[in-house]
Amino acid sequence: MENVEAECRSLAEVIARIGDKWTVMVCGHLSEGTHRFNALKHRIPGISHRMLTITLRGLERDGLVARKAYATVPPKVEYCLTPLGQSLTGPLATLASWARENRPALEQARTAFDRRAAQG
Amino acid sequence: MENVEAECRSLAEVIARIGDKWTVMVCGHLSEGTHRFNALKHRIPGISHRMLTITLRGLERDGLVARKAYATVPPKVEYCLTPLGQSLTGPLATLASWARENRPALEQARTAFDRRAAQG
């Protein structure tokens, strides 16, 4: 790594964008394919109606998610990843692999640290 | 991608952990090598004394950063990445590359979206 400064800034930008509470979850589920609003809401435990709307708006604004509304009654709106959004799933999967492989190490370090802190 | 559910959860965990305002910055600079507290503080524009302390504590707790204190006057404390922390820089660099390559597309999508929203 030579130009750490520039890498850091752009990385920090992306992390700031996708680092909120729900964005990665939404992206992950949309990487499976197109989903309707309520389908997403049902698949993502704990997300509120409002936050799903906001999260999808943000992703749509950044060109990562495409929204398709059908003028039917009742309304039907489908969301899917754009090519740009799909290109992000690769790097995210890399990070996810690291996460799965190293989660035990993280938890072990955490409990060890807390035990040391508790004892002094 | 078959098991999206599990991948999502572990990924969301890591994102939640490193997705705060300063962690990636600190990791990035420590990936260059060992640094003292004030060195980090000066290299990371805008970070407060308090937040640098908290961020480093969190990283140390998770076993990503090692802290070495010298019993001198004045005190001298050095921070560096652990092997676990170094193993994270790979996936992060992948994400950083994506960020640098696609930042123009993101900004373009954003302005286009905002223009559409402004006009109706």
Added chain:
DNA sequence: CTGAATCCTCGGTGATACTG
């Protein structure tokens, strides 16, 4: 120089109700 504690502000988030 490094770190801990306190106070305070602000924005993200959730609950709810209403609209088309």
Added chain:
DNA sequence: CAGTATCACCGAGGATTCAG
């Protein structure tokens, strides 16, 4: 079914001060 608006809450983060 999908989206918007309003209110209230809570915690992240900044400024400051004190300690070792």
